[in-house]
Amino acid sequence: MDKKEIMDLCVQSCLDGMKNHEGGPFGSAIVKDGKVIAVAHNTVIGTNDPTAHGEINAIREACKKLNTFDLSGCELYTTSEPCPMCMSAIIWANISKVYYACTVQDARDIGFRDEHILNFLQNDCKDKKILDLEAVDKSEAMKAFEFWTKDNSRTNY
Numbered sequence: 001m002d003k004k005e006i007m008d009l010c011v012q013s014c015l016d017g018m019k020n021h022e023g024g025p026f027g028s029a030i031v032k033d034g035k036v037i038a039v040a041h042n043t044v045i046g047t048n049d050p051t052a053h054g055e056i057n058a059i060r061e062a063c064k065k066l067n068t069f070d071l072s073g074c075e076l077y078t079t080s081e082p083c084p085m086c087m088s089a090i091i092w093a094n095i096s097k098v099y100y101a102c103t104v105q106d107a108r109d110i111g112f113r114d115e116h117i118l119n120f121l122q123n124d125c126k127d128k129k130i131l132d133l134e135a136v137d138k139s140e141a142m143k144a145f146e147f148w149t150k151d152n153s154r155t156n157y
């Protein structure tokens with residue numbers, strides 16, 4: 001399959017999702033060695049899950065199919081430039097190539113806005129009007145960190 005055919009799968013997936021009132025106009029696919037591993041679309045509305053963006057759903061499906069949390073060597077196709085959450089998830093998944101069609105500006109033009117998230121991140125997470133991020137006592141939580149570092153059977157990721 002070429003890039004256009006794979007992107008067409010993403011578009012068809014999100015069209016199906018919108019017809020079923022599952023979510024917005026966002027579809028994604030994950031490809032490894034030229035083979036489509038997963039195709040998914042936004043299901044925020046249908047699942048009442050604000051994290052169920054197309055990219056996240058595709059990552060979850062690909063990880064389940066490949067039985068791994070590491071998607072190194074995979075490429076992600078998506079109908080629209082990833083939001084900050086998905087960008088982070090893609091990097092966490094070790095995907096190093098993304099092909100996108102519509103831009104952040106195109107998404108803004110139809111009412112999907114993530115610039116307040118980008119602004120928050122670019123301003124060192126200090127804008128309390130967007131998110132009040134407050135550090136509390138860490139002594140108990142540090143015990144979990146100590147457990148992790150001492151556990152020789154752990155799986156690093």
Ligand SMILES: [Zn+2]
Nearest residue numbers: 053083085086
């Ligand atoms: Zn997203």
